[in-house]
Amino acid sequence: MSLLHPMDEFAPSYENFASGGTMSGLSPSKNNQRDVEMNIISEIFMWSLLTAEGGLLISLYADKPLLTIPGMPLMLLAAFIFGNKFLSARNCWLTTHFNPVLCGFSVCAAGMLLIMLSITISRGNPGVLSGVIISGIGYSMIYTANKQHHNKRENYGYWRIRYLTILFSIMLTAVALLSQSGFQGAKDAARGFAIVLDVSLLGLVYIKIRRDDCAINLTK
Numbered sequence: 001m002s003l004l005h006p007m008d009e010f011a012p013s014y015e016n017f018a019s020g021g022t023m024s025g026l027s028p029s030k031n032n033q034r035d036v037e038m039n040i041i042s043e044i045f046m047w048s049l050l051t052a053e054g055g056l057l058i059s060l061y062a063d064k065p066l067l068t069i070p071g072m073p074l075m076l077l078a079a080f081i082f083g084n085k086f087l088s089a090r091n092c093w094l095t096t097h098f099n100p101v102l103c104g105f106s107v108c109a110a111g112m113l114l115i116m117l118s119i120t121i122s123r124g125n126p127g128v129l130s131g132v133i134i135s136g137i138g139y140s141m142i143y144t145a146n147k148q149h150h151n152k153r154e155n156y157g158y159w160r161i162r163y164l165t166i167l168f169s170i171m172l173t174a175v176a177l178l179s180q181s182g183f184q185g186a187k188d189a190a191r192g193f194a195i196v197l198d199v200s201l202l203g204l205v206y207i208k209i210r211r212d213d214c215a216i217n218l219t220k
Contacts, residue, residue, distance in 0.1 A: 038207065039146040042101050044165050045203035046142045049108060049196055050080065051169040052176045053135060056192045059177055060119065072132055079136025080143070087144040099211070104141030105204035111135025112197040116190045172199060 057072040111134030118127030176192040 043146050044168055046139050047165050048168040048172045050139050052173040052196045055173040060189050076132050076136045079133045080140045083137040083140025084144050100145030101142050104138045107138030108135045109200040116193045
């Protein structure tokens with residue numbers, strides 16, 4: 001299956017991923033294919049959002065001394081790594097009660113919203129740091145939940161997935177940064193974060209719709 005037109009055929013089955021069983025009405029191979037396809041799409045969203053947020057944080061603090069510019073992006077990366085280690089060490093306990101990918105996108109959106117609200121007050125507000133940490137943990141939830149499918153991607157092409165991820169990351173970062181051009185002040189810097197917030201909500205809505213659509217088809 002080509003990844004050039006993935007959206008029409010991707011169907012989530014993270015209920016099955018959470019329970020460790022198979023979905024009725026679908027063969028194991030078909031079920032696994034749907035899981036892997038949803039994994040690829042959600043991870044492309046995740047890396048694109050992570051890259052764009054890092055670029056926006058660098059832009060937000062570009063007028064600060066050079067040594068302080070990497071501070072927030074490094075905190076974002078640290079939250080992502082810590083969250084991944086924490087969830088992996090507990091065998092992804094979150095999946096026993098929640099859909100981890102949907103929950104991850106929700107947490108990312110909450111963190112981004114907190115950043116937007118905070119920078120309209122002050123770029124030094126602790127709310128910015130809190131939002132960065134929250135969104136970083138959200139990305140780690142998505143990545144950790146998808147990690148078990150990484151060894152099932154051979155049929156989709158390693159480099160094809162990497163090219164798509166890099167392409168979408170560059171595009172989203174460029175759009176978010178260009179949205180700030182011609183504007184001055186921290187309040188106007190929220191425009192870029194609003195775009196990233198919209199994309200995180202798009203990922204959330206897309207996965208939810210495909211998940212519900214799959215459940216409806218199984219009942220027919």
